[in-house]
Amino acid sequence: MxxxxxxxxxxxxxxxxxxxxxxxxxxxxxAPVGTGSTGAALARNxxxxxxxxxxxxxxxxxxxxxxxxxxxxxxxxxxxxxxxxxxxxxxxxxxxxxxxxxxxxxxxxxxxxxxxxxxxxxxxxxxxxxxxxxxxxxxxxxxxxxxxxxxxxxxxxxxxGQVSVSEADIDKALEATARPRALRVLMSELVIPAEPGKEDAALALATRLSGEIKTEGAFAAAARSYSAAPTAANGGRLDWLSLSNLPPSIAGQILGLGPGDTSAPVEVPGAVVLFQLRDVARDTTAEPVKVSVEWAEYLIPDDAAEVARLKGTIRTCNELNREARGLPADRLTITKAPMSEVPKDVALELGKLDLGEMSSALTRSGYRRLIMLCGRQQVMDPEPTRDQVRDQVMNQKLSGLxxxxxxxxxxxxxxxxx
Incomplete structure (x- = not known):
């Protein structure tokens, strides 16, 4: 401990x-640049x-x-x-x-x-x-x-003087802040790998599929053909997720979809992702909350047997911590952060996990990245003032300009x- x-x-x-x-x-x-000729040349370069x-x-x-x-x-x-x-x-x-x-x-x-x-x-x-x-x-x-x-x-x-924020803009922003946290969504995913140097091709494929897919069946078929996610064999279908468990930028896109709609491409490190919304469950009694997560990331050689062993035997982050004993410090990191600050690729995996579950979908430099959810906590924030929301909306409008x-x-x- x-x-x-x-x-x-x-x-x-x-x-x-x-x-x-x-x-x-x-x-x-x-090492520091030396004082000899090699060091001087390196410094000049x-x-x-x-x-x-x-x-x-x-x-x-x-x-x-x-x-x-x-x-x-x-x-x-x-x-x-x-x-x-x-x-x-x-x-x-x-x-x-x-x-x-x-x-x-x-x-x-x-x-x-x-x-x-x-x-x-x-x-x-x-x-x-x-x-x-x-x-x-x-x-x-x-x-x-x-x-x-x-x-x-x-x-x-x-x-x-060129950008104004109306009272209606503020009302809409306040509603959008609360609604995502009162929703659960049923959706499917399609994860297209974007290898170094091939990012444009992956984005082009995702853009084409986003425009072509009109039905759940078509999305499922595309997921089986193109998706690199473990859900590909199941047509990309995910179980019910709380929208608050997803990164805010992605939750915002999902919120704008109707059942059966496919999202625009979402770029994450190493991939481009499409989502299709299948159903929405509303909870009108839910309070606006933010989510803080604690997760472990364990780097291991990309070996399917070792991944299966760890998934079959490790049930808590404490057990994963003991597994990593004696290894270099960077092989296992345990991080706690608001969901809004979690890298998108990790956040997507965490959104699918329950406490103690582990994902092996991500890789890095030849290593398999095992992501385990150690904890998830809802954080009640004071409701923002209208002046604070006005500043946020103003900044959003100014960003595009x-x-x-x-x-x-x-x-x-x-x-x-x-």
Whole structure:
């Protein structure tokens, strides 16, 4: 029990350190740059420009730092490519801020860092210290936050007066906040693998199927043909699920479907997923709640016999903890978080599990990821005020305008390699 408690308390820090240590090793950054000729050459290569955004350089060092930082955030996709895209976007944001004379004060940046670190139940100083332990510079975190702070200020100034939030908008948002947690849904899933380099093909297939499937029979046939989920043989059919057990972004899509409808493609790490709603059960007496989950993720060699053994013998997370005794710390992590903060691929598996059940549908780098539900708790939150909801709706509306604004800046930019 002590070992489990320590894991729960430290899981985010342990996962952060282990993940970054692996990334650093893969990047050849396991030791400090030396003072000899090899070390000097490596230093020159690291700080040499990798590409230019207009007249501003992005160095190899910045890209490696962002890759490691994104690994901490469990970002999906090709992290090298995504890091470059994000750094280009940050350069464009900061360039536009300079052109407009918009600056972030020290207090605003500190507040942004504190808010971000709070998602991991850390102070800003604690998060910076944890990042430094594995080679991520404080400037990497600060620059990331600063770009976000100035961009929010720019967007609000640019679109002030163009976006309004009506009382009807607030009423609709409040209703949507409560309704998903008062529903159980009966649905089917179709999980299309999206291997590295084949993401576009997977998305295209999912988009085509989403438009073609009109009946439960057609969805079941497509699931048997294309789905990589264990439910494929059963036509993708799932048992009744509480909508509150699903990630909010996916629950929102399900909520918009009618019985027999198929969702738009939902992208998760390593896959694209379609859902078909078969039935809805309403509970008009249910109180609005949020769900917090505790889960274990155990990495084992991708061996069907070992997966079957563990599924047949392990019944609790304590037993899984004993099974992992003596293994490296990153092989088993136990995490507790609000459902809204759980990675989508893990959240989808947890939504299907009861306490003590285990999923083996996910993989990572040749390992099978065993996901076990250790606990699920409904958290009663104070009902948000209308002013809070107004801000949320405003931010949602501004988000779409901000993406278009950034796309315009990107289209006008001159981006080149040295």
């Amino acid at each position: 002590q070992r489990k408690a320590a894991r729960v308390k430290q899981t985010k820090r342990v996962a952060m350190a282990a993940a970054l240590a692996g990334v650093m090793a893969g990047l050849g950054m396991g 690291l700080f040499a420009p990798r590409l230019y955004v207009n007249d501003q350089a992005i160095s190899e060092y910045e890209i490696q730092q962002r890759v490691m930082f994104m690994k901490v955030l469990r970002a999906p996709g090709n992290l090298q490519e995504e890091a470059v895209k994000e750094l280009i976007s940050d350069r464009l944001r900061m360039s536009e801020a300079k052109r407009l004379g918009v600056k972030a004060t020290a207090e605003e940046v500190t507040a942004g860092m504190t808010e971000f670190a709070g998602r991991a139940n850390l102070t800003a100083e604690q998060l910076v210290a944890e990042l430094q332990k594995v080679g991520i510079a404080p400037e990497t975190f600060r620059d990331f936050v600063t770009a976000g702070v100035v961009w929010r200020k720019i967007v609000r100034d640019r679109f002030r 901000a993406e278009g604004y950034l796309a315009e800046l990107r289209a006008a930019a001159f981006i080149r390699e040295p």
